Amino acid sequence: MFKVFMAGSVVFLFSLAVLANEQTESEASQRLMIANKLAHQVSGLVEAKAKADYQQKLKSVQGLLSAHKRITDINSDFTKELMLQKETEPFIKKAEQLAKKHLFKEAKVSLDRAYLATVASIKSQRTGQTLVRSLDFKTEKEAYEYELGRYKNYKMLVNMMINERHAFERDSRTKPFFDEENRYHAQADALVEKGQYGEAAKLIEKASKSLVNLLRNSGIYIPGA
Amino acid sequence: MFKVLMIGCLMISVSSFAAELTTLKNDGIHDANGAGFSKLQEPKEALGDFPKRTDGTINWVKALDQKLISPRSNKVGDGKMTSVNLDLILKNTGSMPYVLFSHKVHTSILTCANCHIDIFLPKQGSNFINMNNIMAGEQCGVCHGAVAFGIQDCAECHNVPSDKGDLR
Structure with a gap:
């Protein structure tokens, strides 16, 4: 019953389109083109945002990994550094592979795992500390x-x-x-x-x-x- | 998503007042003639009962303690907040007392990625913080003076006695 109704509707709409004058057809096709263009633009924006989020997270992960290396160097705790590398490398590699396929959202999810592991390791080594910091002027x-x-x-x-x-x-x-x-x-x-x-x-x-x-x-x- | 947008709108509105919660209509940001304007929540309605500092700005730390806010680690809110208990004492303060920066306070409201590495490098001696930048809305000024307490009260941050008695 529903199928019959739908088919009827399509035929009716088609008839209306045929009956429409040239000006209306032109307007309709213009609007269709604009809608199509907008849909593409929105899709592009979504991907651009996902890419930006991924790149942002990658920068954070890289920065925190460098900080982690400095901390383990100071503490001479190379085991912790190796453990973190072992834990984060698969996630980072997977993220890179996904990013190559333009799957930025999924890539960021993988990076999030590496990020959390790095933060947890830094936290375990720094908790309760008070560090005194001075600026490092080059000249x-x-x-x-x-x-x-x-x-x-x-x-x-x-x-x-x-x-x-x-x-x-x-x-x-x-x-x-x-x-x-x-x-x-x-x-x-x-x-x-x-x-x-x-x-x-x-x-x-x-x-x-x-x-x-x-x-x-x-x-x-x-x-x- | 809508909640995130609403929080964003509220934060913008908070940023537009110095001491009192202004209305969306008068904050110089929102278009009162916009189609969705009537759907936005007024800052006074959302934040009116929040604890305030002496300068009238919202005390976010107290708001957190009183469980009036529940920060999210991501947009969808399925992650866990990771608080890092690490204090930094920053010494390049001239004749002013040193600055005590508490990671614990900041990470109870923000995630590490909010600041690292775009605003501050997680590297010793590499963040050349100065008051001009803060007043220009950079470094600490991204939040302080915008959505968190401003620079009016020096001792909020400069609260560790320095050993520079020689310049007295």
């Missing part, structure tokens, strides 16, 4: 530029307090702080011209400290000594 110039960034940040804060918040003014009270800051800054600039970035970094740090003292003296709470 003295890099260290100077980092300090200069901090100085500019304080300078911006001081200017904001004066010009926007009107928290204090440039007057006889604040002048000694600005003078001190300018002196250190000028000395640092002179050293930079000679390429003595190490000493310049120390002076620019002192210039920053002058600004911190100015802020504190003006009633603004900045923690630290």
Whole structure:
């Protein structure tokens, strides 16, 4: 009964299409083409998203695996490193194979297993630890530029307090702080011209400290000594 | 999927206020004339009773403790959250106290992949964090100042006394 009804409907629709004028046919075919194009675009977007998610997860896994290797190197625990490699390699290989076939969603699922195993291993080795970290500057110039960034940040804060918040003014009270800051800054600039970035970094740090003292003296709470 | 979208919308709305929950209509993000606008939940309705910090922003850690939120490790929510108990003390803070970064607090709300490796490399000495970047919405500023507490209270992060007495 249902089949008969469906067949009847198809014949009816076909008849309607035949009866339709040329303009309607043209509009219909245009809409069909647009719909088809959109369907392809959506399908492409879904794959692009799955690919991006897969690549993102791959980056995380690779980063955490490198971190794991550094931890086991420091602890001289090569057994843990080998165990993790043995556990994660099949998942990563499988993910790569699936990604080659454009099966990114499935590839990410496989990577998730490797990711969880890596996180679990890092967790077991790091739990309860407190690590002290300093930045690893490659050159003295890099260290100077980092300090200069901090100085500019304080300078911006001081200017904001004066010009926007009107928290204090440039007057006889604040002048000694600005003078001190300018002196250190000028000395640092002179050293930079000679390429003595190490000493310049120390002076620019002192210039920053002058600004911190100015802020504190003006009633603004900045923690630290 | 809809829930994820809703959470996303709420997070955007949260990001648009400094101290108070604003309405979706006035957050400068949503189009009040949009077809689906009436279906969106107002931040005040969803987050009005959440614990707040002194600056008015939501205290997500307390919200978690009070079981008002239940973070997911992935979109479908079939994974398990993995909390890592590892503290880092960051020393390059100039004359300011050192920064204590608690992985435990952060991984109770986020997964490792939220930060590693796009925002922070899991490698010692390689993340050149500075306040300018944070204020520009990078590094810690991706969340802090957006959906988590901002930089107004230095001691929230700079809370470990440093040994730099020489610059006093």
